[in-house]
Amino acid sequence: MQVAVVLYEWVTALDAVGPYEVLRSMPDTEIRTVAHAPGPVMTDSGVLTLGASHSFADTPAPDVVLVPGSSRGTQAAMNDPELLAWLVSTHETTRWTTSVCTGSLVLGAAGLLQGLPATTHWLAQDLLPLVGAVPSPDSRIVHSGKIATAAGVSAGIDLALWLAGELCGREVAEAIQLGIEYDPQPPFDAGHPSKASAAVLAATRERMTASALNL
Amino acid sequence: MQVAVVLYEWVTALDAVGPYEVLRSMPDTEIRTVAHAPGPVMTDSGVLTLGASHSFADTPAPDVVLVPGSSRGTQAAMNDPELLAWLVSTHETTRWTTSVCTGSLVLGAAGLLQGLPATTHWLAQDLLPLVGAVPSPDSRIVHSGKIATAAGVSAGIDLALWLAGELCGREVAEAIQLGIEYDPQPPFDAGHPSKASAAVLAATRERMTASALNL
Numbered sequence: 001m002q003v004a005v006v007l008y009e010w011v012t013a014l015d016a017v018g019p020y021e022v023l024r025s026m027p028d029t030e031i032r033t034v035a036h037a038p039g040p041v042m043t044d045s046g047v048l049t050l051g052a053s054h055s056f057a058d059t060p061a062p063d064v065v066l067v068p069g070s071s072r073g074t075q076a077a078m079n080d081p082e083l084l085a086w087l088v089s090t091h092e093t094t095r096w097t098t099s100v101c102t103g104s105l106v107l108g109a110a111g112l113l114q115g116l117p118a119t120t121h122w123l124a125q126d127l128l129p130l131v132g133a134v135p136s137p138d139s140r141i142v143h144s145g146k147i148a149t150a151a152g153v154s155a156g157i158d159l160a161l162w163l164a165g166e167l168c169g170r171e172v173a174e175a176i177q178l179g180i181e182y183d184p185q186p187p188f189d190a191g192h193p194s195k196a197s198a199a200v201l202a203a204t205r206e207r208m209t210a211s212a213l214n215l
Numbered sequence: 216m217q218v219a220v221v222l223y224e225w226v227t228a229l230d231a232v233g234p235y236e237v238l239r240s241m242p243d244t245e246i247r248t249v250a251h252a253p254g255p256v257m258t259d260s261g262v263l264t265l266g267a268s269h270s271f272a273d274t275p276a277p278d279v280v281l282v283p284g285s286s287r288g289t290q291a292a293m294n295d296p297e298l299l300a301w302l303v304s305t306h307e308t309t310r311w312t313t314s315v316c317t318g319s320l321v322l323g324a325a326g327l328l329q330g331l332p333a334t335t336h337w338l339a340q341d342l343l344p345l346v347g348a349v350p351s352p353d354s355r356i357v358h359s360g361k362i363a364t365a366a367g368v369s370a371g372i373d374l375a376l377w378l379a380g381e382l383c384g385r386e387v388a389e390a391i392q393l394g395i396e397y398d399p400q401p402p403f404d405a406g407h408p409s410k411a412s413a414a415v416l417a418a419t420r421e422r423m424t425a426s427a428l429n430l
Binding site: 014140141157170182187 | 227228229232233235236239246247248255260262263264265266268316336337355356366367368369370372373376377380385386387388389390392393394395396397398399400401402403405406407408410411412414415416418419422423
């Protein structure tokens with residue numbers, strides 16, 4: 001089985017690396033990081049690079065495609081003809097075509113979410129209809145047919161574990177969960193707009209608005 | 216505030232990127248990835264590289280140091296004189312010296328955990344006494360003085376949120392949690408040895424033993 005994690009300029013690192021860490025642990029699986037060309041891709045901090053192992057052209061038929069989101073590069077990715085053509089083409093033969101955070105907007109820009117339920121970062125839910133998708137803001141993982149989308153950033157870990165269960169069975173997925181000791185104990189309980197205080201919600205919205213304009 | 220996330224050959228990507236994604240979102244914070252030299256560092260998949268932004272020499276006095284773990288490079292890191300000397304030297308002036316997973320064994324090899332409670336990946340708890348630390352296998356985050364260690368891999372996200380709370384206050388930490396939508400909903404509940412079935416525990420132990428020998 002071949003898994004391709006897409007990288008593009010200003011990608012959010014955890015969107016990609018959370019699922020990568022889970023999916024690479026599936027048995028008999030080749031994990032790849034794919035971009036226009038092999039080599040370093042800058043993430044949205046402007047500091048950390050993630051290395052692409054292969055080009056889109058060298059990866060014509062992955063079994064699983066995962067598109068991460070970005071706080072400042074989503075719009076550029078949505079307008080990248082080579083990336084969109086590759087998503088359309090690979091989707092014909094994937095077992096799963098998936099996204100994390102605003103990666104769903106990129107799938108949508110490729111025309112893959114027409115009329116389908118999908119999710120994204122809570123701050124970007126309103127943008128899903130612009131690419132023909134039906135927002136499902138209350139679900140952390142949304143799947144329809146062979147497309148699965150996850151909510152913001154850290155939701156990619158939950159998505160990938162669920163996907164490992166679908167692909168390899170529950171016992172394998174649980175062994176991967178144990179391997180990465182994913183027994184989350186967040187010290188606070190503000191990870192969703194429905195749980196955060198009004199002050200925290202306002203502060204987060206304000207902090208992320210500037211970058212959200214460049215989604 | 217300057218935060219330095221250490222990279223070394225065969226590092227586990229999520230150990231580094233989970234905390235990075237949280238800590239880089241703290242206000243007025245410069246995040247760095249530091250290694251022997253700037254440039255790509257191979258992770259333990261043998262596929263994904265993470266880019267170091269700075270060298271150890273260029274980063275003499277970070278406020279926060281975070282050492283990630285590895286499934287196959289820990290022992291080499293524990294025997295890396297430049298890394299150990301840098302940890303000893305920077306620890307003199309850090310506000311927090313921290314680790315994720317087997318990164319605590321590297322802190323221990325630098326002599327920083329003598330007589331202190333610490334944690335690591337559940338599979339490596341028995342190794343903590345070899346570097347003078349007192350295992351605390353039931354805690355996901357263990358802190359003593361200005362040293363804080365986290366359990367395996369994904370525990371780094373919980374550690375970093377806790378740390379953000381200590382450094383910037385609860386409201387800022389909650390806003391970061393909301394920003395990365397960290398409202399975990401694992402599809403399974405096998406993330407700790409106390410929760411996994413006997414079969415899953417045995418399979419995980421077997422899968423990780425080969426690499427664990429090269430911790």
